[in-house]
Amino acid sequence: MPELPEVETVARDLDVQITGATVTQITHLDWPRLIEGLDPAGFELALTGRRVERVWRRAKWLLVSLDNGNTLAVHLRMSGSLWVPGAEEPRDAHVRLELALADGRTLRFRDVRKFGRMRLLDPAALAALEASFGPEPLAAGFSTAWLQAALKARTTRLKPLLLDQRFVAGLGNIYVDEALWRARLHPERPATSLRPGEATALHEAIQAVLTAAITRRGSTLRDYRTGTGAVGENQHHFQAYGRTDAPCPRCATPIVRSEVAQRGTHHCPTCQVLSPARRSPRKRGNPS
DNA sequence: CATTACCTGCAA
């Protein structure tokens, strides 16, 4: 579930809340397989006494920098959430892990589907993880010129390409559909077929869609919560994603749901055409 | 590129 805007929201919240806090122990663990690379005892030993220096994000990874140079890396996958619960917020059946902090608070990881993962990274492993992703779409490296050139080099269709974290980091099913709708591009358009103006529109759309979603603290479909345990608000602003048969906000044509690259995909069949009308060779006069 | 697997819950 969580895509870039959701993970970014959690990272910002947790950075404020737990920077400076010290981990004292694991107080709850009911799904040990969420810990990669260490057994639970080793994981607890590695965390105990560590002070949090900051919380940040790369792609869809939530990264907790520790005072010994290592990093606790958390991936929320489909249904994970990580937050600091209120004092008497009860622990429900889907809480998989809880870390106690020295000040009496806890950091709680809840994950209905058990796809989420955590691992401890030393600096080399962190560098390798960071290097495995494409550019951050809200950072300077993601320029219009870069996107234009990168699209030319790929033969894939837009939807699977934008979902590929090695191409651009952080987009997922929701925001790819939203960005393609905004840019008026069909999800199955071959990346190589984009004209310069279309690449520019896609660049603008990706940044606009992600920025707005962060401002609204992410999209809560079901499980996602911010780092303070609140729901996001962006789900009330979808233009295409999840709006099957609802009118396109631009042209009122019903939004179509299809399957592209094994993912549910939503687009407007009027605004987002697969074969855009090429500029007609003649200046005036439409055939009809 | 497609399929399957990993899991659970919910709506049709």
Add this chain to the structure above:
DNA sequence: TTGCAGGTAATG
């Protein structure tokens, strides 16, 4: 009961 869900890794 079946199909579908924000993600990704492994396997033909």
